[in-house]
């Protein structure tokens with residue numbers, strides 16, 4: 611509880627002065643104003659996080675929170691529950707989707723057991739087990755408030771250790787059969803949107819099973835009545851340990867001023883929870899791609915973020931993070947290495963931005 615409360619108190623907005631200096635540099639580079647689009651926004655936002663105009667990424671790490679969800683007994687997933695255990699172990703064998711993308715873009719991964727039902731006996735998986743999978747949310751709360759905070763603190767603790775060992779950007783991923791159900795429940799609970807709008811087919815479902823999934827989520831909301839003003843109430847009643855752990859990772863990244871990338875729908879639901887706990891967290895978040903799950907777009911709107919990519923991806927695991935890292939690194943390399951108008955001997959008294967306003971360099 612102490613770490614959670616202390617972290618919430620120590621999250622500040624990004625450095626607006628450094629961000630402004632980054633925009634001054636971007637506007638002085640040899641190109642039409644704003645012509646590098648989102649790459650410019652990314653470089654400026656990054657400067658706001660570190661407080662420096664010139665940035666390089668030293669080491670990258672994707673934190674993968676793994677946990678089971680009791681609600682799978684309601685038939686909300688086409689996958690068997692023990693896939694959570696199997697895939698969690700497979701992250702340490704280098705054969706999963708996120709492993710291969712992370713290897714290609716030279717990122718490390720951190721695998722965390724925050725509550726996989728069957729105990730994982732693997733030294734490469736960090737043991738932060740809060741419980742043996744959550745309780746079934748149609749029958750009552752997934753976990754207690756204390757268990758929820760324990761999982762959040764696990765996320766904060768892991769981020770603190772990664773920052774201290776020199777990682778300069780983090781990503782978020784997860785593994786947990788049934789977690790597209792808990793994600794939709796959380797998004798509906800917080801935004802007030804109907805389940806019909808936020809629910810998706812997750813790993814894939816038959817038409818019949820999809821109808822059942824909608825009813826299950828609605829029932830979980832009716833039974834638990836989560837209070838949208840109290841995010842710990844929402845996560846502990848209709849969420850999951852993976853979402854709580856990732857929520858902690860977002861809070862930790864903001865506290866330690868490290869950029870953090872949002873992956874798919876589950877990480878998006880966790881990002882929404884962190885944002886509602888402290889709005890400044892937004893200044894440290896970079897959404898990678900727009901998950902194919904329908905709830906994702908509403909989360910992005912609610913936080914006010916624009917994903918870099920739309921590749922119809924819906925794997926989870928943190929698989930979108932390496933792609934985002936490569937775009938962020940491209941943005942930083944550009945602001946660091948392009949020549950200025952002065953370098954290029956170009957007179958700038960005619961420069962206007964896309965809205966038609968004069969820009970003075």
Ligand SMILES: O=C(O)c1ccc[n+]([C@@H]2O[C@H](COP(=O)([O-])O)[C@@H](O)[C@H]2O)c1
Pocket residue numbers: 686687688689784785786787788789790791811812813814873874875876877901902903923924925926927
């Ligand atoms: O992140 C996403 O956008 C995403 C969308 C669909 C499925 N997943 C992954 O698939 C699992 C959840 O699917 P389900 O159908 O069991 O809810 C879980 O392990 C996630 O990593 C992830």
Ligand SMILES: Cc1cc2nc[nH]c2cc1C
Pocket residue numbers: 689693697785813925926927
């Ligand atoms: C193999 C497999 C890997 C996954 N990773 C995330 N969700 C998954 C679902 C399946 C089926």
